[in-house]
Amino acid sequence: xxxxxxxxxxxxxxxxTRRAILxxxxxxxxxxTELAEPFEMxxxxxxxxxxxxxxxxxxxxxxEAQWRPCRLEAGPLRDADEWLEQYRRFWEExxxxxxxxxxxxxxxxRESGRNDPRRKxxxxxAND
Amino acid sequence: xxxxxxxxxxxxxxxxTRRAILxxxxxxxxxxTELAEPFEMxxxxxxxxxxxxxxxxxxxxxxEAQWRPCRLEAGPLRDADEWLEQYRRFWEExxxxxxxxxxxxxxxxRESGRNDPRRKxxxxxAND
Numbered sequence: 637x638x639x640x641x642x643x644x645x646x647x648x649x650x651x652x653t654r655r656a657i658l659x660x661x662x663x664x665x666x667x668x669t670e671l672a673e674p675f676e677m678x679x680x681x682x683x684x685x686x687x688x689x690x691x692x693x694x695x696x697x698x699x700e701a702q703w704r705p706c707r708l709e710a711g712p713l714r715d716a717d718e719w720l721e722q723y724r725r726f727w728e729e730x731x732x733x734x735x736x737x738x739x740x741x742x743x744x745x746r747e748s749g750r751n752d753p754r755r756k757x758x759x760x761x762a763n764d
Numbered sequence: 765x766x767x768x769x770x771x772x773x774x775x776x777x778x779x780x781t782r783r784a785i786l787x788x789x790x791x792x793x794x795x796x797t798e799l800a801e802p803f804e805m806x807x808x809x810x811x812x813x814x815x816x817x818x819x820x821x822x823x824x825x826x827x828e829a830q831w832r833p834c835r836l837e838a839g840p841l842r843d844a845d846e847w848l849e850q851y852r853r854f855w856e857e858x859x860x861x862x863x864x865x866x867x868x869x870x871x872x873x874r875e876s877g878r879n880d881p882r883r884k885x886x887x888x889x890a891n892d
Binding site for chain 2: 642644645647650651652659708711713714717719720722724726
């Protein structure tokens with residue numbers, strides 16, 4: 637996968653408006669006007685974001701002169717996902733470690749509950 | 765997950781040197797000098813990249829005055845991965861479609877192979 641493409645993909649994703657535009661396009665094609673609606677933004681400002689997305693290959697636009705619908709192109713997102721995949725073991729490992737730690741804590745609590753006479757008292761019978 | 769954090773994560777990842785630094789740290793802690801080695805870059809230039817990564821929470825640095833090793837922090841990468849996850853169905857769907865198409869092609873080829881006398885001839889016996 638081209639290094640340049642990863643650069644432009646990540647740069648394009650570093651903006652909340654552009655991410656929101658992609659989220660909207662995930663549910664289907666839309667015109668620039670439709671895309672601009674949820675944002676308090678001028679059409680030229682939205683067009684600028686669309687150009688960044690288009691240059692990064694994250695969207696494509698129809699050729700109809702009047703209505704040039706935008707649609708999502710998932711290829712660059714897949715490449716970004718593949719790049720991130722090599723780091724997945726790090727958070728999976730840390731979740732595993734957290735899991736081990738919590739299990740150990742629970743075990744220790746159970747053990748100390750068994751040996752601690754005060755604890756026994758609290759949960760004991762009326763004879764205590 | 766905070767919008768700002770996704771912005772700074774993606775912005776930090778939009779640079780090949782910073783991605784290479786993260787890849788190096790994936791195999792263990794390293795000092796700034798060690799990180800600078802593979803790049804034809806001054807230490808200040810590398811330090812600048814490290815600051816971007818540190819501000820984005822992608823690396824953490826030790827507190828030893830002499831040797832402040834950098835280590836990978838996977839949290840922001842996990843958040844970026846989670847964000848990308850919602851788009852995964854797009855490339856999985858297109859792979860599925862490609863798969864269907866290829867299967868259809870194979871089937872058609874097999875069918876036409878069965879009915880096409882020329883094809884039979886080509887793979888036929890010495891009697892042809």
